[in-house]
Amino acid sequence: MVSYSLSENAYLKIFFHAAKHPHLPVNGVLLGRRASDVVVIEDVIPLLHHWTSLSPMMEIGLDLAKGYAEAQEMALVGYYQASERLDDTALAPVGERVAQKIRDQFNDAVAFVIDGDKLGTGDPALLPYLPQPSTSFWRPCIAQSPAFTTGSIFLLDKADSPARAISLVRDHNLHEKFGDFDDHLEDSQTSSLLLTTMTIVTAFKGTLVHCPSLGQLEVLEDHILLVDHQGFISYVGPAGSEASKEFLARIDIPITTIPSGSFLLPTFCDLHLHAPQFLFQGTGLHLPLMQWLDEYAFKSEESLDNRPELAKAVYVRLAERLRDAGTGAVLLFGTINTTANLILAEAMQTIGIRALVGKLSMDISSRPSYVESSALSSIHSAEEFIDGCRDLVSSYEPHRRLVEPVITPRFVPTCSDELLQGLGKLARDKGVRIQSHLAEAHEAVQWVLSERHKDDIDVFDNFDLLTEKTVQAHCTFLDTDMLSRMAGSCSAVAHCPLSNSYFSEKPFPLREALDLGVPIGLGTDIAGGYSIDIMNSMRQAVAVSRIRDGTRKLSGDGRSLAIDWKDALYLATRGGATALGLSCGVFQAGAPFDAQCIELYKESDKGVGALDFFEPQSGITLGVLEKWWCIGDERNRRSIWIQGQRLDVKNAPKRA
């Protein structure tokens, strides 16, 4: 038989709550955990002091309380209430419903009604209710021994809690200072504060760096950043502000101080990566695109489809490499086989990286053994993967679901019209994102033109594959009109500057596309690009843009075509996130906490990794940031968090 032990802390809070509102109905929830046969009630969260029904506000309060409890590694274990009239000790129907809701999650839930007659006596003033077996009716607990006496299943952790409660109220008026959820809702200035503080599980103090928009790099020195139990950012503000001070005064979790030579930065987004090609990263780069696809890409993809164990090894390693490189979200091309793509999705979910996984669709191929047998079977297979991928994460709470399926026609030359049409419809029906390659190489563009008498972009557009949910890789051969169409359709570009050198042999008109408003992020294009590191993509994007700008200058044209390192950092973080429809990539309340901690120096004159400093440094200046951008590497990355969860990166300091 289960017994119940009530801590002094919990008893005092219930007592104060009732004492503060003697003529109003008050209620709240009990927090604790079950240890063997004892339910230990450690704390309470006071909710309301005027209620008649199960209001939306009570629902919100319950939800927040549940989150808070979980963050503290406790559960909601019960409910308490006091009635309007002190002599009314009935558990109200609303209370019964709340208690029952709690019981759905915690089978040994209990409810207490405050016994007004005993409030001033020094005896325990709580009347326990338990549910009747096999019903949802709650009744006072009638047992041999009265509650809170020897032999009872209800015990006070400290026997003198009732006397102490009376003294604290009478002699010290402590109940006056006691607030509940209602109080805060009445006080509009602090209500959001309460909503927030109740759920905060992680707090940082130090320098934050992010790029909220193109051309804007903010170094937020000495800031507070709070993360809630679901991994969302609750609050960002200067440590010295009134709001920050109030938060810090109310939360009782340890604050993580970011040292002066380190900063938090949003994680990187990689908008284009062929997961199976990681198998042969950095080889075969001497061939032109179509030949390379045949000799390297298709072959390796097929081998992974045929060997699930190999697929798993490659995908797990890929996920680890991405994590270590600070990539928090990645848009992936997979293979044609559903199973292998589910292995890919699972690897990303397990390591903890946000991944948009595209099962490849292709019913035309130069490799007879690596092609889908018909448009119909390809579409069916795509649908099967979408369902399978969603299934894979259905058991997680929504905010913990890190992978999602993406419709992925490989590129126009490998897809029949029938297939493209079917995929367009499937994308609409299932509400999923779309990715493909667009105008990557001269030979591919010419191929499409000669086969279909149309440009890539028209083919995609015809079949509703150019939408606000689309990301197209490369786009190097798009002219200004076509880029305007991309902007008009809100389709994004995955800019892969390194791969462009090899397989487009042409720079992407990045500045023009940005100026037209095309959403753009960076991609590594493993293995068309050999580097998995988005920092490399950033550096390459700037270098290429500067050469383009040099040509522009010599020709005397007006507007700069260059981007600088800050622009590149935007593309790598917020730009990429926006293109993927994700709300990460920036430090603001409501965004998921997807971040990396970058360490530039430990001692003020000694850099970390490739960085050298010969003069004492102070804080995070634009100068040291630029240096890191230029030559920093994995060795500077000490932590990474996705949706508030910390992942162990390779160069993480040892945890305490």
Place this chain on the structure above:
Amino acid sequence: MVSYSLSENAYLKIFFHAAKHPHLPVNGVLLGRRASDVVVIEDVIPLLHHWTSLSPMMEIGLDLAKGYAEAQEMALVGYYQASERLDDTALAPVGERVAQKIRDQFNDAVAFVIDGDKLGTGDPALLPYLPQPSTSFWRPCIAQSPAFTTGSIFLLDKADSPARAISLVRDHNLHEKFGDFDDHLEDSQTSSLLLTTMTIVTAFKGTLVHCPSLGQLEVLEDHILLVDHQGFISYVGPAGSEASKEFLARIDIPITTIPSGSFLLPTFCDLHLHAPQFLFQGTGLHLPLMQWLDEYAFKSEESLDNRPELAKAVYVRLAERLRDAGTGAVLLFGTINTTANLILAEAMQTIGIRALVGKLSMDISSRPSYVESSALSSIHSAEEFIDGCRDLVSSYEPHRRLVEPVITPRFVPTCSDELLQGLGKLARDKGVRIQSHLAEAHEAVQWVLSERHKDDIDVFDNFDLLTEKTVQAHCTFLDTDMLSRMAGSCSAVAHCPLSNSYFSEKPFPLREALDLGVPIGLGTDIAGGYSIDIMNSMRQAVAVSRIRDGTRKLSGDGRSLAIDWKDALYLATRGGATALGLSCGVFQAGAPFDAQCIELYKESDKGVGALDFFEPQSGITLGVLEKWWCIGDERNRRSIWIQGQRLDVKNAPKRA
């Protein structure tokens, strides 16, 4: 008083030598070391068996023997001879001279003359000679106790060595197999073998990779590479060849096996690096060249000239970073101050990197506090540095001198005609190399044109600064005619592709220049380029060339403008070395052993550093080499040797 202990090994060899040529004069040298008051004679090197005077051959033999001894951490500690007639126990005048030469280096040298009467008796058959105090006359050592008896200062390590020697000669004819230097000189096929084996101090067995010429990459599997005591490569050949077998049979040093996942590669050459700008590596890259020079470059150079301690810190760190990046030779721009440049030269010599150090010459500047006061004082200062730099290394043996001075007019805009003329003359007079910047940026080219009504190249040419000893950085704005002039004058180009993106904003016409025969190597151009790693320069050079080739293809022109990774590897090693007039960069006999050991995998399916392998690997294939070229980094570099000396790189395995 010093005593002498003779090992059995030494005694036997002397005995065999005399026994093999009973009617000829034989001689040789004693090897050993002094330990407290005992000269321990551990070994001998037999030299000749027919001599009458101090011949060149004896000189060569002595020299080789000395090198061998030092490599074994021993010294030449004496001399031995047998006369033509067995009853002649006089130390011949030639023997006295040789013994005296040895004594010049080792004060306690001894000479032994073989006592023919005792050869067959089982008694020690050696008559010791020592020099008479304060003279160069050597006399038999007359002491209370006869040599090799109790109380004598001459002892045999093993008392039965004489008896054992007789038995080995009589019963086993071991002396027949005994050869000396003379034997090998008589046998022309093996004489070079002996010359070689006598001086070998390091031997490797495994895979060597090098690029002897542009477009040629050789993977030399299972090869033997031998390095002599001066750090030069003595021999390279397949392990299975007769020559290799003969070498291996004769050398008695341990052979270092390069594991199957590793290989030796020549070290990289960096043809353009501003040492003082390492201070601010990776910052300020948003400015155009002339403004950047003023705001960043001149300022930092001046600060190092004013603060020798800071200069030392920067230069030592730079040298360490270069070493860890596999750069074995570097052509450096310094500052204008002689002292600071000597600090730079010393840092490189001390760390052990080959450095061509250029004291900057500039009598025109946008920064009033950072300029030389006149052409004359600038020329004087350049000369002073040349002498100082040569002085710095004069105490080293020639092959250990790793630094040399280079005439370095900064670039045309900062040098008066008078200065350039003076520097041209100084370069001729002193026989030193020349470096500068040529046609780097549009604004610089225009500046020179408007100031002097000439192109950079004409200005340099006019003043004899465009010679076969010249390396010009960048050259991005040279047209085909000008590149032909470079080829014609045998002046080399330091191609700095990353820096080109920022400060030239234009790619260098690399392929055209190579086709014209211009000597070309790669440069990092710290801090106009932010990366100190020549691997980055290689990657950038290929990426840029491919985009150029794409443009060429679209315009329908004929010949490819692309280079591939193998071409880049040539430029980074042999190409760079050739441009610097160095004989390293290739594995061939006679070249200095400047090499790096690159580890790709330890276990056959587990890569090192950034490399991932998912299938078992075997040996060093082009595939794994390309992967390393693409994504390898410092973590793959396990050792580096310059002129045969091993330097401790950051990722070196712990030494035994």
